[in-house]
Structures are given as structure tokens and as C-alpha cells.
Amino acid sequence: MTTPPPCSPSSLAPLSRVACIGGGVIGGGWIARFVLAGIDVKVFDPHPEAERIVAEVLANAERAYGLLTGAPLPPRGRLSFCATVAEAVAQAQWVQESVPERLDLKRRVLAQIDAAAPPEALIGSSTSGLKPSDLQEGLAHPERLFVAHPYNPVYLLPLVEIVGGTETAPGTIAQAKAVLEAIGMKGVVIAREIEAFVGDRLLEALWREALWLIKDDICDVETLDDVIRYSFGLRWAQMGLFQTYRIAGGEAGMRHFLAQFGPCLAWPWSKLTDVVDLDDALVEKIGAQSDAQADGLSIRELERIRDENLVGIVQALKASREGEGWGAGKLLADFERRLWSAAGDRRAPDAPDASAPLALVETRVSPAWIDYNGHMTEHRYLQVFGDTTDALLRRIGVDLAYVEAGHSYYTVETHLRHLDEAKLGETLRATCQILASDDKRLHLFHRLFAGxxxxxxxxxxxxxxxxxxxxxxxxxxxxxxxARLAPLAEAHARLPAPPAAGRAVGQKRASLAATA
Amino acid sequence: MTTPPPCSPSSLAPLSRVACIGGGVIGGGWIARFVLAGIDVKVFDPHPEAERIVAEVLANAERAYGLLTGAPLPPRGRLSFCATVAEAVAQAQWVQESVPERLDLKRRVLAQIDAAAPPEALIGSSTSGLKPSDLQEGLAHPERLFVAHPYNPVYLLPLVEIVGGTETAPGTIAQAKAVLEAIGMKGVVIAREIEAFVGDRLLEALWREALWLIKDDICDVETLDDVIRYSFGLRWAQMGLFQTYRIAGGEAGMRHFLAQFGPCLAWPWSKLTDVVDLDDALVEKIGAQSDAQADGLSIRELERIRDENLVGIVQALKASREGEGWGAGKLLADFERRLWSAAGDRRAPDAPDASAPLALVETRVSPAWIDYNGHMTEHRYLQVFGDTTDALLRRIGVDLAYVEAGHSYYTVETHLRHLDEAKLGETLRATCQILASDDKRLHLFHRLFAGxxxxxxxxxxxxxxxxxxxxxxxxxxxxxxxARLAPLAEAHARLPAPPAAGRAVGQKRASLAATA
Incomplete structure (x- = not known):
């Protein structure tokens, strides 16, 4: 493989031009991931409503990202739709194929991609089951083809299974992993190809057993779902099967666990030797039970609830280990660090606009921020103001490395005034004015604007x-x-002092008492 | 079945006396659930170190509960160890059997329990695989026996599979579900008994497939765990298998999904027709890979990380749907409402101690509250102070029902002073002094104490x-x-005014500038 092409200044990744062939739910998720990372995307999808479907997935993705992270995303990449595969892939550095799951169709499309794309372009297939070696047959450049299998919703679940075929070059796998990492995803390399790879094989095993349990009336679909989400589902959001069992084995660890529970394997606990017949009766049974479980919630509502829950779970995992992060949360924390750093590169901090307070934070009211009154909770205001202070501190060189080296600024006093309410999903913008400073002290005034x-x-x-x-x-x-603080402080000294600065609680509000 | 026995005033549940036979990891988890809900527990376990093991699980549970919820737990139930099964169960209203998983042993112990417990006492078995009908054989009162199968860690995962046998009375199942709900757990009733019930059958199916993937070197245990926790593990913490697939089916829902993906069942994707031979070589392979994955973290450390992650995930789900909660988070929200209500009943709000500010909140510094300085983040102080205000408001009748009826108190202004830092896990205590009030305004001064x-x-x-x-x-x-506010405000008017009240930011701190 050749060396990666030069990095676009606005993109987070070591590439700037991607083609997506197929724009359904999975293809649309890929498009959103690339566009939100600042990468230009050309799309080919013959479906008459492809543009509308992609726009909907992109809107969902943008909303979810807005809730997930307050870190500054790069300017969106350009999205364009092409009339042919050849046009879409002509200048691409990465082509992602997400067409329906049929070997003949995939081979035909991959042959078109292979013929029209630059020979060094990577080609990832979203297939969830076909072996990459089977997809490589007949390609002129099979060494750059690999499976990149994501999970729905692609814009929130970070996993991509990377699987190479017999002809895939090792450098292809390494490049694919690096690109995925750069856009905030988790590329996991599967060592040997096998149909359905790892995730779908595990899901398939569990799915077959689940269908037997429903068919035999052991439980209904809501009960089965509750069994999952009140027990091992919670565990698996943060540790997988083996690490969970390692803990269950106690101090003796994994070998002890296997010695204790291994024998169960021979017990007649599973019907998996048979394949359940998914006949009309079973389909109707599951369909009716699933309707009852949804309890009137539409797919769109369920989707929104799912996305907000996933956001909350990943944010909770980001707070793990005293803010270091764990699993998907650590991935987010690392991604945000890169976003902040890239945003810093895009700014010109030495030439501040002296005519106004600094605009430092843009975020959105997250579902977790809403209180029982239906408004943004009190302490979340202080969270945004704290982020605003942190943004100012980073601008004068007080960043994570500075803190780790033994110094920091601590807030000793705060005065908050609440003037109006913020609602779920509203955009928030915070500004900062430096009121005064000396070599130890920093006296700041922030203002928060909504909508x-x-x-x-x-x-x-x-x-x-x-x-x-x-x-x-x-x-x-x-x-x-x-020295970094001085020009900002001098510029701000020329701004009018905010009338609300210097007030104590209750001061200037005495007039209200007269109307009480 | 007879009607439930009278409720203990300090217990949350419709019972006050429980016996736990077996006090290992699972039995210890049950003991912790009951004791923390204010229920007295008698334990029989012949293991020489039973008292130490139970104490360790109880300490873990108490720590996790302290992180999980700021709601006031009732006074702990009394924990005592007995020399015989008969002594432990003699006055019990619920007996939980958690002895090793052997039918002959369980039958012998259950016969002892059946003979010595009051005939109306419920008997739950923690078995993870044996059918309740097989456990009922030979009992004098089989109608009160059922399976109550929990998941590790029992003190954090809410699920209990409730399974009745052929002789189990319907009233037994209903009572068991009500008791579990009262102590904050989720009793899910499995309609028909089957070996291993629902959760363990699903786990077993996936576990067998996982062992094949490791044995055949498709991936190692860390890769397999990553595939789970970066994809469907995140999904399953909040929605199960069927609801997830319902969404994947799009507006056409579950029937469409089944039509689309049903055919995969016939594909040769799984090795489940064979049982993997868990020989020494495979045990050693998994053990070594698991060691590598742990990356030096001990079981104790992994356990602590797991518990903190679970706490964070459940808290995130509690914030779902604008604070209404979802799944395990809704369960926690409902449990907390009952805790607050029970705590209100235990208090005597009409006779406040006029000699000091009100002590309103006791909580602990949660892992999610720690910032990059290693201290409690700024805005979490305001969260605790907000909880303190809420506790005062509830005391004067401004509770959730009051807010839902259309009125509330809104904070319009806040002045915070930071005097010292709080560290992870430290206990926090907040007090409130009413400085002034009229028919519209409430002027409060809170103080926060640590350690x-x-x-x-x-x-x-x-x-x-x-x-x-x-x-x-x-x-x-x-x-x-x-009228509820008046006696508190009058009592507090006689307390000295805090010197820090009425100050603006920077005031009385001018002296610092001289030392700068």
C-alpha cells in the first residue's frame, strides 16, 4: 500500500474524501460518521428516496452527537449524491460498500468500485456475514478490500469488526483501524475470517434460543427483554462475557470459573441442535407480543429513547475511573480530546476580538439535564459555566498537561443569576468577560444564551x-x-462592566418584596 | 396462602424477618438486599468463614448503594448468624435458599426449611438451573416454594427470575413479586418452568458459541469482549433483543424484521450443534488470554470498576425520558420515591430542632463527580445544594405532586463559596438555615460538610x-x-446569621490581593 494521502486541514482523519455505495440505515450511518468528522462524502444509491433517507439518518446522528459531546466538531464534510458508482468513487480514499446482503450483488458492485476507484483507495464492505475472501474474487486490487462491519445505530455504537480475507494486505487492516479510531469508532480486528464474524455469531446463537423460548411459551418477548436488560445487559455495556466471568470466579480468576461452570456445558439446557421453524404462527405471535411491549410508542419514539439512553450510558462510562473513562466511555473521552485539540488548531487565539466577550462554549440541553419541572436542572447551568471557565483556561495554556504538572486555577466563589429557562435539546452558547486579574486571581463574568x-x-x-x-x-x-492572559484582560477592560457584577444574593431584588 | 404478615415500621417491604440459608456470593447478595431494606436477616451457613464473606459482600453493597442513590435508606435490619437451619427459619416470613447447585443437597436443605419454618413462610430458591417442581418433591408445604434466581452482583443487578413449579400457589408468585418490588428489585415471572429458565439459557447459548470462537482462534477473549461491550452490550443495557430488532425493522416493525432476517436462521453460522470440549488446553488458552486482558487489574479492582460503571449506567437510565426513567433506571427512580416517602414517615417534621440548622442531606462523593483535578467537580456542589433545597421544600409540602399541580419554587440567585475539597467516596452532609421568607420569597443558607x-x-x-x-x-x-414554613423560619430567625451571607463575589477577599 502507498502511504496515506495528505490530511485535510478540517478533517480529523488521515483522509478527506470518502465514497459510500448504498445509503440505507447502515450506509446512512456511515455517511453521518464521516461527514460529522469533517470528511467529504460522495454517495451512490439508486433508491429513489435515498437523499431523504440519508438526510433523516444524518439529522438523527447530528442530534445524538450534540447530546453526546460538548466538544467542538469540525466543520461538516460536504455531502453529494452521484449518478453512478464510478463517479462516486473516482477520487475516494475510502469506499464503504453497504448494499443488500447478496453475494452476487456485492461482487458486481465491488467489481465496479475496484475498476473506478484509485488503486490505493481502501474498500470496506459492511457485510454482516459474507467472508471477505469470497468478496475479493476477481478484483484487480483485492489487497485493499476488507470487511468493516458496524452495528446499528452506526452513529452511536462505536464497534466496527475489521476482517481481512486471504488477499488482504496487512497494511490495509492497520490503515482501516487508524481511520476508524480518528473518527471516534472502535475498529476491532478479527484474527481469522469466518461467516458472520464474531458479533453476529454470538447474536445468532442467542437469537435462536430466544425464538425457542417464545415458541414454547416459556415467556413472552417483553419478559425475555426484561431478563436481558435488568441483568446481563447492564453488565455487558461495560465488560464483556469473559471479564464478567473472571470476576465471578473470584480471586482464583478465570481458570477457577471454568473448572466450576464448565460441566454445565454438557447439561441439556439448550435446544440449539434444532433450528426453530419461523412459520406464520410464530411470526404472528412475536409480532403481537412486540406490539404489546411497545405500549403505544412508535418506532420513532423508541429510536429517540434508545439514542438518549445510549448517550447517557456512554457518558456514564466516560466518567468511570475518576474521569479516565472505561470502554466506550474512554473511547469518547479520547475522541473529545482530539476534537478539542483540532478546534484549538483551527482558532487564532493570539488575535482575540476585543469588541465583545469571548464566545467559548456551544452545547445543547441533554436529556439527563432536565429536572422534574421539565427544565434544565440548576446544577447543569454551573456545569456549562464550568466548561466555559475551562475553555478560557485552555486558551491561556492551563490545559490537562498543565494540571498534571502540578498547578491549576480553582474556583473559590460563584454568583449565579437565573433569568429564564432552557428546554430539552435547545442550543446553548456561553460567553466570558474577564472583569479583573492579577498574578493569582482571575475574576470572570459569564453569560448563557439559549435557542x-x-x-x-x-x-x-x-x-x-x-x-x-x-x-x-x-x-x-x-x-x-x-502573558497569554494579558491581551485578553486588556481588551476586556475596555468593555462596559456588566451591571449584575458585584452583587450579593437578594440585592437589587428588594423591589420584588414590595409587590409580594 | 394467608395474607401477608404486618409490616415492620422500619422496613420498606411487607415483611420484616427473613432467613438466608447459604451465605456465599449469591446468598451474601441477598442478605445485603434485605438488610439494606431494613429487614432483619438470620443466616445459616456452615462455612467456617461465612461471617467474614457476608461482611465483605455487605460492605461492597453498602458502598455501591451509597453511590447509587442519595435517597435515605431505612435503618439497617439486624443481621445474625444461627447454628442450625431450624433456628434461622423458625420465625421467618421469607426463606432464601442459596446452597450449592446439586439437586440432592438442595432437596435435603429444603426439607429442613419446610419442616422448621412457619407454614405460611415463602421459600425462594436461588437455583440457576433446577426446575422448581423437582425441588418441591416431598415437601409438606410445596405451595409456597418457588425459584427466585438473581444475577451477580445481586446488590446492583435488579433482576430476579420468579419460577413456580406444578405445586406452587399463584398467590405465592404474586407475594414474591410484591416483596421484591418493595426492596427495589425486579421480579420477572417466567410463565412455564424449564431447566435454566430464560437468562441462563440465553447466556449458555452465547457462551458455547464464544468457546468455539476462542478454541478456533477466530479471536481472543479480549476481542470477543470488546465486540460485545462496544456494540450490543450497550444496546442491551436499556432495551432487550426483541425491542432492539423492532426498531431495526423500521416503521414496519417486528413482522418486517422477521421477514427480512428470518432466513438467516437456516444459514450455517453457528457450531452449536456440537458441544465444545473444554479440555485442559482450552482452559489454559482462555486463562492466559484473560490474564492478558486484565492488564494487571486484580479481581477486587475489576469488581470496583464494574460496580461503579453499573452505578453510572443505572443513574444514566434514571435520567432517561426527562427524568421519568427507563428500565433499571425507572426501577431506581420508583424505589427512591418510596425511600423518600418512608423517610418522611420516620421524621417528625412538626417538631424541628430550633437550636441548629436543619440537617437535610447525607450522601457520598460518586465516581462520576470527580474532575481532572481529582476532586469533586464544581457543579456537583450545586447538585448537593439543590438536593438540600428540594429536601426543605418537601418538608413544607412542596413535593412532586405539588409541582405537577402547577406550582413550584424556582431558584433565582445563588452564591457559592468553596472552602475545601471533597474526595471520591467521602460522606457529605448538608444543612439548611432559613435566613428570611415572605409569601413569595425564600432566602436560604446551606453549609456542606465532608468526611x-x-x-x-x-x-x-x-x-x-x-x-x-x-x-x-x-x-x-x-x-x-x-403554615409549614412558619415554625421553621421562626426557629431559624433566632439562630445567628452566617457571617458569609449577603456577600458579593470578591468581597472580603480584597486582603488576598495584598499578598499576591
Whole structure:
């Protein structure tokens, strides 16, 4: 393989041009992942409604991303639809094939891609079951073809199974893994090809057993789902099968667990030797039970609930291990670090706009932020204001590395005023004005605006002290931090002081008492 | 069955006396669930170290509960160890059997329980595979025996599969479900008995397939675990198999999904017709791969990480649907409502201690609250202070029902001072002093103390307004709320005013500038 092409300045990944062949639910999810990472995407899909379907998946993905992370996404990549496969792939660095699951169809489409794409372009197939060696047959450049099998919803679930065939070059696998990592996904390399790879084989085994349990009236679909989501489903969101059993084995670990539970394998616990006949009666039974379980919620509503739950779960895992993150949460934390760093590169921090407070944070009201009044909870305002302070600190060089080296700014005092409410999903924008500073102190005034009309909903006045975190006491900030702070502070000193600064709780609100 | 025995005043459940026969990891988990719900538990376990093992599980459970919920647990039930089965069960209302998984042993122990327990006592078996009808043979009162199969860690995973045998009375199943619900667990009734019930059959099917994939070197255990936890594991923490596939079917729903994916069942995707031979070589292979995956983390460390992740996931699901909760999170929200209500019953709100501010909140620093400095994040202080305000409001009758009826108190202004830091797991205690009030306004001063020595780490001064939430404007509180507020406000008016009240940000801190 040749070396990766030069990186686009606005893209997070070591590529900037992708082609997606097939734009259904899976193809649309791929398109969203690439476009939101700042990569230009050309799409070919003969379906008459392809543009509408892709637009819907992209809107879902953008909403979910907005809830998932407050880190700054790069400018969206350009999305365009092409009339032929050849046109879509002509300049692509990565081609993702997501056409229906039929070997003959996939081979035909892959042959077109292979003929029209640059010879060094990577070709990933979204197949969930076909072996890559079978897909490679007859290609002129089979060494750049591999399976990249994602999971629905592709824009939220990070997993991609990467599987090479007999002709796949090792460099192809390594490049694919690097690209996926750069756009926030988790490329997991399957060592040997096998039909259905790993995830779908596990799912298929469980699915067959589930169908028997429903057919034999052991339970209905809602009960079976509840058994999963109140027990091992919770476990598997963070540790898989083997690590869970390692813990169950206690201090003696995995070998002890196997010695204890191995014999169960020979018990007659499973009907899996037979394949259940999915006849009309069983389809209707499952369909009716599934309707009852949905309890009036439409697919769209279930989808929204699922996405918000996944967002919450990944965010919870991001907070694991004292903020280091675990599993899908660590992946998000790492991705956000790169997003912040890329956003920093896009900015010109040395030439601040002196005519207005700094616009530092843009985010959205997350479902987890809503209280029993239906509004954004009190402490989430302070979370956004805290993020605003952090954004200012990063701009003057006080970042994670600075903190790890033993110094930081600590907030010692805060005054919040609530002026209006924010609702679920609303965009939020926070600004910061430096009121005063010296070598130890930083006196800030933040304002928070909501919605497209930008109505002011809260203000925060903060006093921070520069501290030696080991000694636990205030100490002057170093010259390089003060040097970055100075031009901002000087510019802000020329702005009018906010009338609400310097107030105590209840002050200037005495007039309300008269109307009480 | 007779009617349930009278409720203990300190217990959440319709029973107050439980016996646990067997106190290993599963038995210990049951003991923790009951004791933390305020139920007295008598234990029989002949293991010489039973007391130590149970104490360890109980400590883990108490720590996890402390992280999971800020709601007030009832006073712990009494835990005592007995020398015989007969002594343990003599006065029990529920007996939980958790002895090793051998039919002959279980039958012998159940016969002892049956003979010595009151005839109306419920008997639950923790068996993970044996049919309840096989366990009922020879009992004098088989109608009160059922399977109550929990999942590890029992103190965090809410699921209990309830399975009746041929002799089990319908009332037994209903009573068992009600008791489990009362202590915060999810009793799911399996309609027909079958070996291994539902959860373990599903797990077994997937486990067999997983062993084949490892044996055949398709992937190693870490890759297999990653495939699970970066994809369907995240899905299954909140929706099960069928609801997930219903969404995948799109607007056409479940029947469409089955038509589309049903044919895969006939594909040769699974080796499940054979049982893998778990010989020494395979055990050693899995053991070595599992060691590599653990990457130096001990079982204890993995256990702690798992528990904290589960806490975070359940809390995320509790925030779902704008705070209504979903799945395990809704279960927690409902449980917490009952805890708060039970705590309210235990208090005497009409006779407040006038000599000190009200102690309203006790909680613990959760892993999700820690920032990159290693301390409790800024906005979590406001979360605890917000909970303190909510606790005061409930005490004057402003609870969820009051808010749903159209009125509430909104915070309009807050002043926070940070005096010291809090670390992971530290206990926190918050007090509230009413500084002033009128028919619309409530002016509060909270103080937050950390650790056993109760060092003061923060204060919060709040101004709240009573509002008509529909109209979105301030309105006088009704007479019954003001009547509950009055005695508290009068008592607090006699306390000295906190010196920090009424201050603006930066005020009285000017002296620091001189030392800068």
C-alpha cells in the first residue's frame, strides 16, 4: 500500500474524501460518521428516496452527537449524491460498500468500485456475514478490500469488526483501524475470517434460543427483554462475557470459573441442535407480543429513547475511573480530546476580538439535564459555566498537561443569576468577560444564551485562584500564562462592566418584596 | 396462602424477618438486599468463614448503594448468624435458599426449611438451573416454594427470575413479586418452568458459541469482549433483543424484521450443534488470554470498576425520558420515591430542632463527580445544594405532586463559596438555615460538610421565588405551605446569621490581593 494521502486541514482523519455505495440505515450511518468528522462524502444509491433517507439518518446522528459531546466538531464534510458508482468513487480514499446482503450483488458492485476507484483507495464492505475472501474474487486490487462491519445505530455504537480475507494486505487492516479510531469508532480486528464474524455469531446463537423460548411459551418477548436488560445487559455495556466471568470466579480468576461452570456445558439446557421453524404462527405471535411491549410508542419514539439512553450510558462510562473513562466511555473521552485539540488548531487565539466577550462554549440541553419541572436542572447551568471557565483556561495554556504538572486555577466563589429557562435539546452558547486579574486571581463574568434567538437565561460571576495543587495553596501563575492572559484582560477592560457584577444574593431584588 | 404478615415500621417491604440459608456470593447478595431494606436477616451457613464473606459482600453493597442513590435508606435490619437451619427459619416470613447447585443437597436443605419454618413462610430458591417442581418433591408445604434466581452482583443487578413449579400457589408468585418490588428489585415471572429458565439459557447459548470462537482462534477473549461491550452490550443495557430488532425493522416493525432476517436462521453460522470440549488446553488458552486482558487489574479492582460503571449506567437510565426513567433506571427512580416517602414517615417534621440548622442531606462523593483535578467537580456542589433545597421544600409540602399541580419554587440567585475539597467516596452532609421568607420569597443558607470529622467545604446562599409554573411568574405560596414554613423560619430567625451571607463575589477577599 502507498502511504496515506495528505490530511485535510478540517478533517480529523488521515483522509478527506470518502465514497459510500448504498445509503440505507447502515450506509446512512456511515455517511453521518464521516461527514460529522469533517470528511467529504460522495454517495451512490439508486433508491429513489435515498437523499431523504440519508438526510433523516444524518439529522438523527447530528442530534445524538450534540447530546453526546460538548466538544467542538469540525466543520461538516460536504455531502453529494452521484449518478453512478464510478463517479462516486473516482477520487475516494475510502469506499464503504453497504448494499443488500447478496453475494452476487456485492461482487458486481465491488467489481465496479475496484475498476473506478484509485488503486490505493481502501474498500470496506459492511457485510454482516459474507467472508471477505469470497468478496475479493476477481478484483484487480483485492489487497485493499476488507470487511468493516458496524452495528446499528452506526452513529452511536462505536464497534466496527475489521476482517481481512486471504488477499488482504496487512497494511490495509492497520490503515482501516487508524481511520476508524480518528473518527471516534472502535475498529476491532478479527484474527481469522469466518461467516458472520464474531458479533453476529454470538447474536445468532442467542437469537435462536430466544425464538425457542417464545415458541414454547416459556415467556413472552417483553419478559425475555426484561431478563436481558435488568441483568446481563447492564453488565455487558461495560465488560464483556469473559471479564464478567473472571470476576465471578473470584480471586482464583478465570481458570477457577471454568473448572466450576464448565460441566454445565454438557447439561441439556439448550435446544440449539434444532433450528426453530419461523412459520406464520410464530411470526404472528412475536409480532403481537412486540406490539404489546411497545405500549403505544412508535418506532420513532423508541429510536429517540434508545439514542438518549445510549448517550447517557456512554457518558456514564466516560466518567468511570475518576474521569479516565472505561470502554466506550474512554473511547469518547479520547475522541473529545482530539476534537478539542483540532478546534484549538483551527482558532487564532493570539488575535482575540476585543469588541465583545469571548464566545467559548456551544452545547445543547441533554436529556439527563432536565429536572422534574421539565427544565434544565440548576446544577447543569454551573456545569456549562464550568466548561466555559475551562475553555478560557485552555486558551491561556492551563490545559490537562498543565494540571498534571502540578498547578491549576480553582474556583473559590460563584454568583449565579437565573433569568429564564432552557428546554430539552435547545442550543446553548456561553460567553466570558474577564472583569479583573492579577498574578493569582482571575475574576470572570459569564453569560448563557439559549435557542436560535439567543435569549439570555443565566449569568455567572466567578473568582478563581491560581494554586499549587500539591501544596494546596495559592501561588502566582507563571509568566507564560500571564502573558497569554494579558491581551485578553486588556481588551476586556475596555468593555462596559456588566451591571449584575458585584452583587450579593437578594440585592437589587428588594423591589420584588414590595409587590409580594 | 394467608395474607401477608404486618409490616415492620422500619422496613420498606411487607415483611420484616427473613432467613438466608447459604451465605456465599449469591446468598451474601441477598442478605445485603434485605438488610439494606431494613429487614432483619438470620443466616445459616456452615462455612467456617461465612461471617467474614457476608461482611465483605455487605460492605461492597453498602458502598455501591451509597453511590447509587442519595435517597435515605431505612435503618439497617439486624443481621445474625444461627447454628442450625431450624433456628434461622423458625420465625421467618421469607426463606432464601442459596446452597450449592446439586439437586440432592438442595432437596435435603429444603426439607429442613419446610419442616422448621412457619407454614405460611415463602421459600425462594436461588437455583440457576433446577426446575422448581423437582425441588418441591416431598415437601409438606410445596405451595409456597418457588425459584427466585438473581444475577451477580445481586446488590446492583435488579433482576430476579420468579419460577413456580406444578405445586406452587399463584398467590405465592404474586407475594414474591410484591416483596421484591418493595426492596427495589425486579421480579420477572417466567410463565412455564424449564431447566435454566430464560437468562441462563440465553447466556449458555452465547457462551458455547464464544468457546468455539476462542478454541478456533477466530479471536481472543479480549476481542470477543470488546465486540460485545462496544456494540450490543450497550444496546442491551436499556432495551432487550426483541425491542432492539423492532426498531431495526423500521416503521414496519417486528413482522418486517422477521421477514427480512428470518432466513438467516437456516444459514450455517453457528457450531452449536456440537458441544465444545473444554479440555485442559482450552482452559489454559482462555486463562492466559484473560490474564492478558486484565492488564494487571486484580479481581477486587475489576469488581470496583464494574460496580461503579453499573452505578453510572443505572443513574444514566434514571435520567432517561426527562427524568421519568427507563428500565433499571425507572426501577431506581420508583424505589427512591418510596425511600423518600418512608423517610418522611420516620421524621417528625412538626417538631424541628430550633437550636441548629436543619440537617437535610447525607450522601457520598460518586465516581462520576470527580474532575481532572481529582476532586469533586464544581457543579456537583450545586447538585448537593439543590438536593438540600428540594429536601426543605418537601418538608413544607412542596413535593412532586405539588409541582405537577402547577406550582413550584424556582431558584433565582445563588452564591457559592468553596472552602475545601471533597474526595471520591467521602460522606457529605448538608444543612439548611432559613435566613428570611415572605409569601413569595425564600432566602436560604446551606453549609456542606465532608468526611467523618465534618470539615466545612462549601456554603451556598439561595434566593427562591414561589411561581405559577404555567403562567411562568411569581405568585404567593398557599396558606398550607406558609403554615409549614412558619415554625421553621421562626426557629431559624433566632439562630445567628452566617457571617458569609449577603456577600458579593470578591468581597472580603480584597486582603488576598495584598499578598499576591
Amino acid at each position: 436560535p434567538e439567543g435569549r439570555e437565561i443565566a449569568t455567572a460571576e466567578h473568582m478563581l485562584l491560581h494554586v499549587d495543587t500539591q501544596a494546596g495553596r495559592a501561588t502566582p501563575a507563571p509568566a507564560e500564562v500571564l | 467523618p470529622e465534618g470539615r466545612e467545604i462549601a456554603t451556598a446562599e439561595h434566593m427562591l421565588l414561589h411561581v405559577d409554573t404555567q403562567a411562568g411568574r411569581a405568585t404567593p405560596a398557599p396558606a398550607e405551605v406558609l
